[in-house]
Amino acid sequence: MMTAQGFDGVERRGLMFVLSSPSGAGKTTLSRMLLEREPGLKMSVSATTRPMRPGEVAGRDYFFVDKKKFEKMVEHGELLEWATVFDNRYGTPRAPVEAALAVGQDVLFDIDWQGTQQLHQKASADVVRVFILPPSAADLERRLHTRAQDSEEVIRGRMSRASHELSHWAEYDYIVVNQNVDDAFAEVQSILKAERLKRERRTGLTEFVRGLQRQLEK
Numbered sequence: 001m002m003t004a005q006g007f008d009g010v011e012r013r014g015l016m017f018v019l020s021s022p023s024g025a026g027k028t029t030l031s032r033m034l035l036e037r038e039p040g041l042k043m044s045v046s047a048t049t050r051p052m053r054p055g056e057v058a059g060r061d062y063f064f065v066d067k068k069k070f071e072k073m074v075e076h077g078e079l080l081e082w083a084t085v086f087d088n089r090y091g092t093p094r095a096p097v098e099a100a101l102a103v104g105q106d107v108l109f110d111i112d113w114q115g116t117q118q119l120h121q122k123a124s125a126d127v128v129r130v131f132i133l134p135p136s137a138a139d140l141e142r143r144l145h146t147r148a149q150d151s152e153e154v155i156r157g158r159m160s161r162a163s164h165e166l167s168h169w170a171e172y173d174y175i176v177v178n179q180n181v182d183d184a185f186a187e188v189q190s191i192l193k194a195e196r197l198k199r200e201r202r203t204g205l206t207e208f209v210r211g212l213q214r215q216l217e218k
């Protein structure tokens, strides 16, 4: 089963921590910070048909596959969820997620609203959804330019889709405005820490409290 040992020794179920945002709002940055500082959290590496960007590493940032391979993965039920974004297909390989949860790790997802809806339908009790907002449209555009990894045309496409993506904000459990990156990180980290403590996930609590009671009744 999906059990993990909490830092306090109480067993709990692993959780699926989802970060979504319009492109450029800071999901990748915040994900990297979380993975560096939060042991017990593992990134779900998606499969995509989009071309690799400069600086990206196959197998770390994405599994880069062609359309035919992606179709095969869908057909064989290898994807937990999948969606089409900017004319490319993106999906979450099922096996690594199930393996991580089974050994008690939490899993971090950088997926869009379509994938988040699918995950939530499948495992609502174990999914925590966080939406990242940019402080302003001008900041969003500046960030897409400073990232310097996309052509002008691609950036225009991402900006014109941003409003549509934003419209899904109310489907998320938490909303973080990424103005100052350290503040936004602290907020996201607090959400993870609090969610790990939720009573419903802490399958070992009954036993833990019984133990305390036995000690008290001696």
Ligand SMILES: Nc1nc2c(ncn2[C@@H]2O[C@H](COP(=O)(O)OP(=O)(O)O)[C@@H](O)[C@H]2O)c(=O)[nH]1
Pocket: 020, 021, 022, 023, 024, 027, 028, 046, 047, 050, 081, 082, 083, 085, 090, 091, 092, 110, 111, 112, 113, 114, 115, 116
């Ligand atoms: N549904 C779904 N969306 C994904 C997956 N992987 C990435 N995405 C989303 O696809 C969108 C485009 O990602 P990408 O091309 O890397 O550009 P980014 O927005 O700069 O991160 C983002 O909204 C990602 O969250 C996935 O496995 N499933």
Ligand SMILES: Nc1ncnc2c1ncn2[C@@H]1O[C@H](COP(=O)(O)OP(=O)(O)O)[C@@H](O)[C@H]1O
Pocket: 021, 022, 023, 024, 025, 026, 027, 028, 029, 030, 143, 144, 146, 147, 178, 179, 180, 181, 182, 184
């Ligand atoms: N709070 C912030 N202030 C300024 N720049 C930021 C902030 N957060 C992220 N960035 C920068 O904005 C760009 C886009 O961020 P990124 O994490 O790639 O976004 P996403 O994954 O949501 O597309 C990157 O160059 C990143 O370094």
